[in-house]
Amino acid sequence: MKKLLCAILVLAMCALAFVGCAQTAPENDNKPAGNDKPAEKALKVGFIFLHDENSTYDLNFMNAAKAACENQGVEYVLKSNIPEGDECYQTALDLIDDGCNIIFADSFGHEDFMIKAAKENPDVQFCHATGTKAHTEKLANYHNAFASIYEGRYLAGIAAGLKLNEMIEAGDFTAEEAKIGYVGAFTYAEVISGYTSFFLGARSVCPSVTMEVQFTGSWYDEAAEKEAAELLLSHNCKLISQHADSMGAPSACETAGVPNVSYNGSTQDACPNTFIVSSRIDWTPYMEYMIDCVRKGEAIADDWCGGIEEGSVVLTEINEKVAAAGTKEAIAKAEEELKAGTLNVFKTESFTVNGEKLDSYKADVDTDAAYTPDTEVIENGAFAESKYRSAPYFDIRIDGITLLNDAY
């Protein structure tokens, strides 16, 4: 009987505690609203990320989100590990419930769910990185953004080519044996554009170089990326780069002692003996632009593409310990030429397809189920990448690059 009394008392106390909570909850809700009303427009940005900090891709976005919101002095909420499905839509609505007036999502597969939420919430601005549909959906509150990252890849490729040259000169292998291994996620235009520009950058300084690409079929699969890197190493690849988001490939390189050109950010801390340099998109300029537009009540561009000039395409610090001598200078020179417009990464004279130069190519810029090529993209002797939409559409398989499996 005593026990029962005790239990009932405990329960009663807990019930009281909950009642207390229930009463305080609305107060908490009201406080910010009350404070914010006098201000002109309380801005709050909600961010949706596919993975968490363990993914180099998402970490790059998270750092930019924090920096941009702090620079702009606005509130923000980060939601990590949001899969590319209905949960993305629900999370967007959740963020709106919590007072967000800008929603940003970082992964390609979030797009349809962002569009669905955008259609239902015309007062909220939706910005989506890497998507392709804003320029055809024509919604006033849904926007895509990307960057001309192929230029960054090209610059990182120069660092790779110089490293290969250094190793050839040191007598590690012959010029003909200079082969790069590349771990890709999918046979998607974004990946193809990335490895091709990287390869062209390397070949611009090391003419004999070839490349092998292995796909993993996932944007984030540490085991598969590591396996792919190990396979490429067993094929005698002398240097590895990757377009997939885990530490799989860089750490495989560190273990094997093979130089690595990274992506999305520096992996120098984990790979001090093999990391050379990494290209990445700095999303801070875009995020600040989007916040600024909303604050001023201006329209956000429906398809925004940043470049070197805007500070969107950047390289990390070069790891002098691994990089070849003169890397910094060579990259700086090419960067100037890219800025000045005297250098074009995809000029048709720098690559061939089945032994022939490309005079005309129609790309699938407006997404459709049949992959209909709709836009002529060879202009003034170059492939006009990221011109007709910000997300890359270069999907040509050029000579010199071997795909080991294209099942993905």
Added chain:
Amino acid sequence: MNAEANKKKESRVREPMFHIAKRDAIVWWKAWIIRILAVVAALIISSLVTVLLTDADPIEFFSTLFRGAVGTTRRIWVLAKETSLLLLVALAVTPAFKMRFWNIGAEGQVLMGGLATVSCMILLGDKLSTPLLYLVMIVTSVLAGAIWAFIPAVFKAFWNTNETLFTLMMNYIAIQLVGYFCHLWAMPKGSGHIGTVENGQLPAVGNEYLLNIIVVAAVTVLMFVYLRYSKHGYEISVVGESENTARYIGINVKKVIMRTVLISGAICGITGLLLVAGSEHSISKDTAGGRGFTAIIVSWMGKFNPFYMILSAFLIVFLSKGSDLVSSNLGLNKSFSDIITGIIIFFIIGCEFFINYKLVRNSKKEVVKQ
């Protein structure tokens, strides 16, 4: 006399304060008090962990937890919908579990049901009239889920293979099949994403959440009646208790195993249909979202009783939704919400120990009594 002396001697040597004794039976309300206390204790521990790791106070923890789960009308609907979907998978695995057939393959069976649905939506979407399309979607998704479960069941029934491993492995095949079709039907090319399919989306009944809830409510009642009052339900319990007894009283064990697992897979297939045609309108490897595994806990926590399972499914979804908001408001990783949910499940499962056993104080009086 001698024995008593020995006991006295023993108790003098080391005297633990308690010993554990099996309970004969426990009154239902006592069991529920223990369960409620476990939940309360778990919440207190979770709030302590949160307070220690962050600068939040416990009141903020609880208020955010509740706001995250039921803070707005939409959140209440989402909570109900997510509960119903998790419950549906739990209902699917329950008859198999009752029969001691460890169906760990619900994840794959749900995915196959979803894959069948999305295939109909893509391939037949513009060829069939909408009612006919729905009919084809329902039939194929149920069949796909059922077949995926039936294969391990046949092997179990005829060759007594290990169904735990078999059904688990079938999950990976299903995931890879979904991956293959995601690539085949990707839009844009090579992206590995199918994107929203317009044809064949299930209609909104009232709102987009209600349809799931109605379907699952119906299945819950049917499953309760089936397990409790039907001849099949009785056969399932007998096979689960002892296959030899079942054989002795003339139950065709092979038939019961295959029939039950077929039902299990079919309900998983329906879940796939609801997920794909009802909310995702597309498919990816994540569509099942781990529900196939969480459902196992739901089913066990609910003691294989469909109505108890409503509670356990509700509790898990409530906590995961609530702690999602806690972790994002405190700037923590989403894994933190998994930690909170884990703590609470640990307590709830742990409390079953105190329902089945009791701690008895080792007083002198009791030793003498014995």
